[in-house]
Structures are given as C-alpha cells and as structure tokens.
Amino acid sequence: MLPIDDTGRLGGIRINPSILAADFVNMQAELARIASADFVHVDVMDNHFVPNLTFGPQMVERIQATSPVPLDVHLMIADPDRWAPEYAELGAASVTFHLEAATEPVALARRLRAIGSRAGVAVKPATAIEGLFDLLDDFDQILVMTVEPGFGGQSFMPETMPKLRRLAYEARRRGSSVWLQVDGGIGESTIAQAAEAGADTFVAGSAVFGASDPGNAIAALRATAAQHHTH
Ligand code: DX5
Numbered sequence: 467m468l469p470i471d472d473t474g475r476l477g478g479i480r481i482n483p484s485i486l487a488a489d490f491v492n493m494q495a496e497l498a499r500i501a502s503a504d505f506v507h508v509d510v511m512d513n514h515f516v517p518n519l520t521f522g523p524q525m526v527e528r529i530q531a532t533s534p535v536p537l538d539v540h541l542m543i544a545d546p547d548r549w550a551p552e553y554a555e556l557g558a559a560s561v562t563f564h565l566e567a568a569t570e571p572v573a574l575a576r577r578l579r580a581i582g583s584r585a586g587v588a589v590k591p592a593t594a595i596e597g598l599f600d601l602l603d604d605f606d607q608i609l610v611m612t613v614e615p616g617f618g619g620q621s622f623m624p625e626t627m628p629k630l631r632r633l634a635y636e637a638r639r640r641g642s643s644v645w646l647q648v649d650g651g652i653g654e655s656t657i658a659q660a661a662e663a664g665a666d667t668f669v670a671g672s673a674v675f676g677a678s679d680p681g682n683a684i685a686a687l688r689a690t691a692a693q694h695h696t697h
C-alpha cells in the first residue's frame with residue numbers, strides 16, 4: 467500500500483482533472499470542485515497542431531490565480547519552442563509540450579526548468595517512445611497520449627499500453643524518477659490498465675467533471691490506480 471500524506475493524497479499517484487470538460491463560464495466554481503486533485507490539467511490548443519482551439523496565456527493566468535491546486539499545462543500547439551516558456555513564467559507548476567511539434571526538445575525543457583516549472587514532453591499514440599529513453603533525465607514527466615489529442619470524451623486506446631510499458635521498464639531500469647502520465651479516455655474502467663502498465667499520473671476530463679461529485683470521482687480513481695500501480 468502506498469503512503470497517504472496529510473492531505474489524504476496517496477503518495478506516488480496523481481489525479482489531474484482536465485478542465486477541458488469543465489463549464490468555461492463557471493471556471494472558478496469548477497476549480498473549487500476539484501480541490502482534492504493533485505494538479506489541474508489545462509489543455510491549450512491552437513487549431514494548428516490539433517484541429518481544435520481552446521485558449522492561451524491570458525486565460526491560463528486567470529486559472530493560475532484562481533485554482534486551489536497547481537497547474538499542469540498541456541500544450542497542443544505548434545512551435546512550443548517559441549510559446550512554452552510564457553506558461554512557465556506565469557507560474558504553471560508543469561508545462562508539457564509535444565515532441566512532434568518541438569524543434570529542440572531538450573533545450574526547451576532546460577529553459578522551462580530554469581524558469582522554475584517541471585518540464586514535460588508528450589507523444590501522440592503513433593509516435594515512437596524509444597527516442598526519449600536516453601533523455602529521461604531531461605524531463606520531469608512524460609505524457610503518453612491514450613487518445614489522439616484534440617478533444618475530450620474520446621475512447622481510451624489500449625494499443626498505447628505496450629509503449630507505456632516499455633517506457634516504464636526503461637525508467638525503472640535507469641533509476642529515473644520521471645513521472646509517467648496518461649491522458650485521454652481515463653476513467654473507472656480504464657485507469658487500472660494504465661496503472662498496471664506503469665502510469666503514475668492520470669489526466670481525466672469527463673470522468674471527473676461529468677460526475678455528480680467530482681471529489682468522489684477523484685477519490686475512486688485514486689484508489690483504483692493505487693491498487694493496480696506497479697512501480
Ligand atoms: C485531449 C486532451 C485531454 C482531454 C481528456 O486532447 O489532451 O486532456 O481533456 O479528456 P477525457 O478524459 O474526457 O478523455
């Protein structure tokens with residue numbers, strides 16, 4: 467059993483609700499409903515890297531000012547080399563950009579860390595993971611997308627699990643403390659397989675904000691993940 471800290475959170479498991487599934491005109495109230503989460507996952511989309519558009523730094527700054535939990539920013543944007551540092555500068559606890567979109571991923575991760583944010587890199591379902599194995603120390607978290615990025619409410623893709631398993635194996639073998647995150651279609655019926663494959667950080671949009679009590683949904687996801695966690 468994993469240790470429980472004084473906030474009731476389970477050590478080693480993180481549940482990050484995605485506000486993409488929240489009511490955008492009631493953002494402050496929506497954020498208050500997920501105060502028991504570890505981070506709030508903030509999806510930035512530019513209608514270029516993905517075929518959908520959300521918001522930019524101005525909105526993220528207001529979320530940062532209002533959120534009871536730290537921000538986990540997921541940038542689904544082109545040219546993160548140009549834009550990602552701005553999100554670190556406004557105080558996001560972690561900033562994750564896509565490997566497919568970055569020109570110099572390691573240099574960018576170093577800049578994010580220098581500003582004071584955790585540095586994350588994300589891979590789409592069809593992107594190979596092996597290229598990251600020698601770069602694990604350059605990142606604080608690696609996001610294995612379990613749907614095609616762009617939209618909430620899609621079905622979890624189990625075919626991404628072998629990739630996550632290989633990554634978890636390499637991270638363990640190399641003694642890395644990198645967090646392994648999954649995002650897309652995570653809910654009560656899918657979180658166990660992601661935890662078994664080695665994920666420790668779970669993004670869930672519809673499964674949390676679609677629940678009548680988001681706090682209960684977070685607790686249930688946390689318990690299931692802890693039960694199946696393999697680290
Ligand atoms: C998808 C986003 C996800 C999305 C997850 O591109 O990156 O964070 O909000 O939503 P659910 O949990 O509903 O699949």
Ligand code: ZN
Pocket residue numbers: 484507508509540649669
């Ligand atoms: Zn996301």
